[in-house]
Amino acid sequence: MPSISRAEVAHLARLARLAVTDQELDVFAGQLDVILGSVARVGAVAADDIPPTTHAVPVTNVLRPDELRPSLARDEVLAAAPAAQGGRFRVPRILDDPE
Amino acid sequence: MTDLTGMTAAVLAGEIAAGHASSVEVTQAHLDRITAVDDKIHAFLYVDADGALAAARAVDERRAAGEALGPLAGVPLAMKDVVVTRGLPTTSGSKILEGWIPPYDATVTTRVRQAGIVMLGKTNMDEFAMGSSTENSAYGPTRNPWDLARVPGGSSGGSSAAVSAYEAPLGIGTDTGGSIRQPAAVTGLVGHKPTYGGVSRYGLIAFSSSLDQAGPLTRTVLDAALLHEAIGGHDPADSTSIDAPVPAVVAAARDGAHADLSGLKVGVVRELSGDGYEPGVLDVFAATVRLLTDLGATITEVSCPHFGYALPAYYLIAPSECSSNLARFDAVRYGLRVGDDGVRGLEEVMSLTREAGFGAEVKRRVILGTYALSSGYYDAYYGQAQKVRTLISRDFAAAFETCDVLISPTTPTVAFPLGARIDDPMAMYAADLCTLPASLAGTPAISVPCGLSEGLPVGLQVMAPALADDRCYRVAAAVEAALADRDGRPILAAAASL
Numbered sequence: 001m002p003s004i005s006r007a008e009v010a011h012l013a014r015l016a017r018l019a020v021t022d023q024e025l026d027v028f029a030g031q032l033d034v035i036l037g038s039v040a041r042v043g044a045v046a047a048d049d050i051p052p053t054t055h056a057v058p059v060t061n062v063l064r065p066d067e068l069r070p071s072l073a074r075d076e077v078l079a080a081a082p083a084a085q086g087g088r089f090r091v092p093r094i095l096d097d098p099e
Numbered sequence: 100m101t102d103l104t105g106m107t108a109a110v111l112a113g114e115i116a117a118g119h120a121s122s123v124e125v126t127q128a129h130l131d132r133i134t135a136v137d138d139k140i141h142a143f144l145y146v147d148a149d150g151a152l153a154a155a156r157a158v159d160e161r162r163a164a165g166e167a168l169g170p171l172a173g174v175p176l177a178m179k180d181v182v183v184t185r186g187l188p189t190t191s192g193s194k195i196l197e198g199w200i201p202p203y204d205a206t207v208t209t210r211v212r213q214a215g216i217v218m219l220g221k222t223n224m225d226e227f228a229m230g231s232s233t234e235n236s237a238y239g240p241t242r243n244p245w246d247l248a249r250v251p252g253g254s255s256g257g258s259s260a261a262v263s264a265y266e267a268p269l270g271i272g273t274d275t276g277g278s279i280r281q282p283a284a285v286t287g288l289v290g291h292k293p294t295y296g297g298v299s300r301y302g303l304i305a306f307s308s309s310l311d312q313a314g315p316l317t318r319t320v321l322d323a324a325l326l327h328e329a330i331g332g333h334d335p336a337d338s339t340s341i342d343a344p345v346p347a348v349v350a351a352a353r354d355g356a357h358a359d360l361s362g363l364k365v366g367v368v369r370e371l372s373g374d375g376y377e378p379g380v381l382d383v384f385a386a387t388v389r390l391l392t393d394l395g396a397t398i399t400e401v402s403c404p405h406f407g408y409a410l411p412a413y414y415l416i417a418p419s420e421c422s423s424n425l426a427r428f429d430a431v432r433y434g435l436r437v438g439d440d441g442v443r444g445l446e447e448v449m450s451l452t453r454e455a456g457f458g459a460e461v462k463r464r465v466i467l468g469t470y471a472l473s474s475g476y477y478d479a480y481y482g483q484a485q486k487v488r489t490l491i492s493r494d495f496a497a498a499f500e501t502c503d504v505l506i507s508p509t510t511p512t513v514a515f516p517l518g519a520r521i522d523d524p525m526a527m528y529a530a531d532l533c534t535l536p537a538s539l540a541g542t543p544a545i546s547v548p549c550g551l552s553e554g555l556p557v558g559l560q561v562m563a564p565a566l567a568d569d570r571c572y573r574v575a576a577a578v579e580a581a582l583a584d585r586d587g588r589p590i591l592a593a594a595a596s597l
Contacts, residue, residue, distance in 0.1 A: 009466060016422060016469045017429075017446065018462055019454040028463055031524055035467060038525060039411035043479055046486030053488035054309050055339060056295045056541025056565040062338040076202040082436035089431050092439050092448040 122173030172215030195456025205302020222257025252282030277534025284558025295541030299334030355576025361395030366502030379552030422468025509558030
């Protein structure tokens with residue numbers, strides 16, 4: 001049965017961009033270990049020759065007519081953003097400090 | 100409950116169409132009911148009294164002008180807060196979207212508006228629809244109108260509580276692993292999860308895209324069918340939407356109300372019973388099986404050997420898909436931003452925002468999904484779980500060779516007390532034991548009240564093949580009619596008055 005360590009949970013949280021606290025790490029590591037131990041049973045039944053399913057009624061190559069349609073109003077969209085400037089989303093620094 | 104709030108949606112629509120009551124009167128009666136009882140229930144996150152009355156006035160004016168109106172025109176509705184509504188706050192039960200005003204409508208919202216249905220407001224839910232009790236809402240729990248110390252189910256617990264407390268005759272829920280059917284069962288309502296692709300997902304804040312499906316929560320089978328027809332059907336804006344007519348669910352509900360199921364072949368799923376099921380629930384279910392026999396149905400027991408793997412498969416697929424879907428909450432385009440002090444970089448701001456904005460269950464699932472999708476584990480977890488879906492679909496297909504519908508209890512237990520499972524994720528997940536197979540197979544399933552255990556409602560789940568939603572409604576309507584005939588009143592009438 002799988003077991004997931006506190007360090008692994010910390011790594012996964014970082015990958016998922018979650019600044020979890022030490023206390024959360026303690027709780028989640030224990031809970032995730034129990035959950036993983038339970039869900040790993042899927043490996044026992046599904047053989048190589050079983051295809052995966054994603055949709056009850058298979059649909060493929062779904063296309064719509066290539067027609068011009070109005071987009072959302074820019075000002076309305078920016079009004080809902082946490083920060084906007086000059087008609088654009090304003091984001092925090094994305095590159096390392098040059099110094 | 101007043102005369103107007105006690106009526107079903109179908110009756111209210113008739114009263115409005117006949118001019119016996121205006122939509123404004125009907126809407127005001129429900130707004131008054133919300134004012135009177137929602138302090139106790141907390142079904143609503145946002146009540147849009149002005150917008151609702153304006154929509155009601157518009158319906159009344161159209162009627163006065165002689166316009167032909169839809170079958171639910173003027174009837175109020177409670178909308179789950181996972182459904183995007185232009186101009187109305189939409190949070191999905193999360194702090195990360197607190198204060199967000201969407202600039203567009205979901206297709207479900209558009210169709211509700213076009214049908215002349217009056218949106219009263221937005222209902223509480225487990226954060227991002229992850230949960231079975233509505234306790235995972237960032238805005239506090241909702242209480243079950245039958246017993247205020249118990250949960251109303253989840254994740255659509257706000258809508259189930261609103262409709263069972265007569266705050267609205269119609270509710271919209273969404274169902275990923277049981278989030279319409281389980282709340283319906285534990286609050287004494289009808290709840291239907293349509294065939295996957297039957298109702299557009301455009302504008303539903305995505306949790307698990309291959310499973311999410313919107314549907315009705317109502318006090319009667321006919322009301323559910325009327326709402327299903329209003330919101331269902333093909334939508335080019337959702338590439339997984341099925342390009343086929345909506346199954347004739349209203350006709351099926353009316354036909355079922357004659358309580359004659361002669362010739363119908365019903366399969367009882369052996370695997371959806373036994374350990375973990377309350378004896379009181381199993382007793383009510385057994386009585387319902389006898390009732391179906393009395394109504395002319397032929398009952399056989401069927402085995403679906405892979406249904407036992409539905410829970411592990413679901414708790415890999417849903418967290419995997421949610422970890423990907425919730426990546427959109429990046430502190431840039433909408434919602435919360437924490438720690439943007441001009442010094443911190445984007446990645447740190449994003450991490451602080453998501454830490455502050457997401458609750459424990461959401462974080463747990465995002466981490467679990469990140470694990471299950473990571474290199475080296477994908478095949479063993481997500482890949483295997485998708486194969487289990489195939490095995491479950493094959494179990495359904497084999498059973499439907501000999502049966503028209505399959506039945507089970509909707510939930511293993513009646514509504515559980517608030518707080519009883521919140522610290523034990525696996526116990527909470529077990530609430531969806533019976534509803535998960537149809538979710539994973541994408542097939543339709545309905546929950547209809549079938550009796551009481553310890554004074555609390557028990558639901559019967561009726562499952563049908565893909566696109567045969569009408570069979571669910573026919574059987575549910577027959578059970579509803581036969582029980583009303585036996586008891587002299589609907590099951591919901593046994594609920595405590597608030």
